[in-house]
Amino acid sequence: MSSLVLLNPQLDDKKRTIDSHPYRHDDYLDDDVARRLAEQGSITFTLALKHGRPLLNGSLSDPGHRLRRLRQIRSTGRRSQTMGKVIASATVSLDGFIADESDGVGPLFDWYQNGDVPFNGGDPERVFHVSAASAAYMEETWSQVGTAVIGRRLFDITNGWNGRPAAGDAVFVVTHRPPTDWPFPDAPFTFVTDGLASAIARAKAAAGDKDVSLTGGDLLGQALAAGLVDELQVDLVPVVFGKGVRFFGAYDGPPALLGNPKIVQGDRVTHLRYDVRR
Ligand SMILES: NC(=O)c1ccc[n+]([C@@H]2O[C@H](COP(=O)([O-])OP(=O)(O)OC[C@H]3O[C@@H](n4cnc5c(N)ncnc54)[C@H](OP(=O)(O)O)[C@@H]3O)[C@@H](O)[C@H]2O)c1
Numbered sequence: 001m002s003s004l005v006l007l008n009p010q011l012d013d014k015k016r017t018i019d020s021h022p023y024r025h026d027d028y029l030d031d032d033v034a035r036r037l038a039e040q041g042s043i044t045f046t047l048a049l050k051h052g053r054p055l056l057n058g059s060l061s062d063p064g065h066r067l068r069r070l071r072q073i074r075s076t077g078r079r080s081q082t083m084g085k086v087i088a089s090a091t092v093s094l095d096g097f098i099a100d101e102s103d104g105v106g107p108l109f110d111w112y113q114n115g116d117v118p119f120n121g122g123d124p125e126r127v128f129h130v131s132a133a134s135a136a137y138m139e140e141t142w143s144q145v146g147t148a149v150i151g152r153r154l155f156d157i158t159n160g161w162n163g164r165p166a167a168g169d170a171v172f173v174v175t176h177r178p179p180t181d182w183p184f185p186d187a188p189f190t191f192v193t194d195g196l197a198s199a200i201a202r203a204k205a206a207a208g209d210k211d212v213s214l215t216g217g218d219l220l221g222q223a224l225a226a227g228l229v230d231e232l233q234v235d236l237v238p239v240v241f242g243k244g245v246r247f248f249g250a251y252d253g254p255p256a257l258l259g260n261p262k263i264v265q266g267d268r269v270t271h272l273r274y275d276v277r278r
């Protein structure tokens with residue numbers, strides 16, 4: 001039986017080797033761990049091949065999906081050859097801003113806490129409570145995120161989420177000046193100094209067939225102009241900012257044609273997904 005390691009931040013970052021469990025599958029949680037996780041609510045976990053790098057993570061809400069995916073990886077011995085998409089996403093005001101002039105998101109993020117359904121996208125200390133429609137949408141989209149590319153300003157504002165990626169397994173930070181005092185050197189953060197295209201390429205390679213999440217703002221403007229964006233995911237909030245940080249940064253390319261949106265209506269937010277036409 002091959003063993004797996006359960007990496008669970010809420011269990012003091014202990015690595016737990018699962019050698020026995022009531023299931024026939026050698027790639028599943030044992031009852032004791034599953035019960036403890038369930039008692040803690042919706043929690044994100046990572047399954048990794050022993051001595052290998054993390055392969056999967058997600059929440060207990062759909063363990064079957066991860067099990068199927070692990071079997072798929074095992075059956076091929078590696079990730080699928082299919083490349084994931086580069087998806088730029090943000091919560092955006094009706095007039096196209098992702099933050100005010102002080103980098104505050106204000107009412108843009110109200111929808112993350114205006115519902116009854118808990119959703120945990122990666123950090124167990126960041127649990128959202130959203131409408132059922134938004135929770136289903138987030139489960140579908142966030143579970144596809146393999147890696148993220150962010151800019152240095154967001155990294156500084158969030159302190160790199162204290163070393164825990166907000167979504168996905170690894171973060172690539174585009175910057176001209178890597179930090180010298182990052183207090184989480186073992187965290188899955190890579191500082192990329194040779195440009196955005198390089199960061200996206202590295203993030204794609206690390207994500208395998210999962211998606212790369214790209215933050216809006218400065219990076220989106222550059223990436224869209226360079227033809228590096230496959231999809232936009234806009235969480236549109238009914239508020240007008242008038243000024244602030246623009247979703248499309250300083251984009252100055254030709255008109256970028258998008259497909260018709262797929263639409264999910266939440267509470268005080270409309271989730272829109274657009275393919276970028278090439
Ligand atoms: N509403 C939402 O959903 C949402 C989500 C995330 C963030 N935000 C907001 O977005 C804002 C941050 O976005 P932002 O667009 O202002 O900044 P950003 O994309 O986070 O960071 C921009 C910085 O990244 C570095 N960088 C960018 N392109 C580079 C390149 N090609 N090569 C090397 N380094 C490069 C530069 O920093 P250095 O030169 O200093 O290295 C640049 O100043 C914040 O206000 C945040 O609150 C909103």
